[in-house]
Amino acid sequence: MQHKSICFIGGGNMTQAIVFGLLKQGYPAAHITVCDHNETKLALFAERGVQISTNNEQSVKQAEVVVLAVKPQAAEAACAALSAVDFSDKLLISIMAAISSQRLTALLPSAHNIVRVMPNTPALVSEGMAGLFAPTNVVAEFKQFAQELLSAVGKTCWVEQESDMHVVTAASGSSPAYFFLFMEAMQQALSNMGLTEQQAREFIQQSALGAAKMVVEKPQFSFTTLRENVTSKGGTTAAALAIFEQHQLASTVEQAMQACVARSQEMEKLF
Numbered sequence: 001m002q003h004k005s006i007c008f009i010g011g012g013n014m015t016q017a018i019v020f021g022l023l024k025q026g027y028p029a030a031h032i033t034v035c036d037h038n039e040t041k042l043a044l045f046a047e048r049g050v051q052i053s054t055n056n057e058q059s060v061k062q063a064e065v066v067v068l069a070v071k072p073q074a075a076e077a078a079c080a081a082l083s084a085v086d087f088s089d090k091l092l093i094s095i096m097a098a099i100s101s102q103r104l105t106a107l108l109p110s111a112h113n114i115v116r117v118m119p120n121t122p123a124l125v126s127e128g129m130a131g132l133f134a135p136t137n138v139v140a141e142f143k144q145f146a147q148e149l150l151s152a153v154g155k156t157c158w159v160e161q162e163s164d165m166h167v168v169t170a171a172s173g174s175s176p177a178y179f180f181l182f183m184e185a186m187q188q189a190l191s192n193m194g195l196t197e198q199q200a201r202e203f204i205q206q207s208a209l210g211a212a213k214m215v216v217e218k219p220q221f222s223f224t225t226l227r228e229n230v231t232s233k234g235g236t237t238a239a240a241l242a243i244f245e246q247h248q249l250a251s252t253v254e255q256a257m258q259a260c261v262a263r264s265q266e267m268e269k270l271f
């Protein structure tokens with residue numbers, strides 16, 4: 001991939017995951033700048049050779065690609081501070097949940113090439129999953145760069161309709177947290193039944209990794225088949241799954257993901 005100069009606005013959790021993932025894949029640190037007002041966060045990047053700055057405007061002016069990575073609540077202020085920058089030759093990538101391309105255009109009128117990306121933190125270990133959307137006017141070269149950038153730290157999937165980015169947020173951005181919550185609950189339960197936290201973690205992480213690898217490496221098997229292959233009639237797994245069913249796990253998961261989408265839709269109107 002081309003090594004364009006990239007400036008990240010916001011050096012928080014998601015920027016750390018993407019930038020450290022990119023460095024792991026050999027993206028030159030000298031081509032990356034991270035802007036934040038938090039010196040402690042900036043130090044994490046500086047110690048890996050990434051350029052750091054508290055002067056957003058100056059850094060953005062020098063970059064070919066700008067990644068907006070502040071919280072949606074902070075989008076307006078962050079963009080207002082960039083109003084003097086001419087974005088017409090730059091690619092603007094927004095990883096912010098819920099902020100539409102129309103809103104971004106209103107905030108930064110000179111930005112004609114906007115790609116929305118909904119990544120997730122497994123980018124840190126090169127196993128990210130990112131949904132992408134670009135309005136029809138975005139030039140192909142910039143779309144390709146955005147895809148290559150995210151492909152360097154995981155898998156990508158374009159959506160045609162911007163409204164689908166709400167659902168994508170439930171599917172990529174937020175979804176690692178569902179699995180982490182499940183693992184937290186498993187660890188608590190195993191600890192309560194006598195394993196140490198560390199033992200519990202080892203059983204859970206390897207089982208999760210093994211299950212995920214089976215899903216990836218055995219695409220001929222549906223999730224249902226993989227589950228059924230573990231579940232002996234009248235056995236231990238069936239006893240566990242019966243409790244999940246009794247407590248309507250599928251319905252709970254659906255409600256949780258609907259809440260994620262609804263919050264994204266609400267945030268789109270708020271910020």
Ligand SMILES: NC(=O)C1=CN([C@@H]2O[C@H](COP(=O)(O)OP(=O)(O)OC[C@H]3O[C@@H](n4cnc5c(N)ncnc54)[C@H](OP(=O)(O)O)[C@@H]3O)[C@@H](O)[C@H]2O)C=CC1
Nearest residue numbers: 010011012013014035036069070071072074078096097173
């Ligand atoms: N975390 C995740 O898993 C994912 C997050 N996202 C999206 O990524 C974005 C960032 O999320 P996340 O990394 O978790 O958030 P964080 O709060 O961890 O990081 C945002 C950082 O930006 C800083 N910041 C705020 N305003 C400015 C500014 N004007 N200039 C420079 N830095 C600024 C914040 O500082 P301070 O805290 O001091 O204000 C903070 O350090 C969000 O919009 C979120 O929707 C998307 C997918 C997944």
Ligand SMILES: O=C(O)[C@@H]1CCC=N1
Nearest residue numbers: 097169172173174175
């Ligand atoms: O929770 C959030 O709002 C952000 C967006 C997706 C993941 N984290």
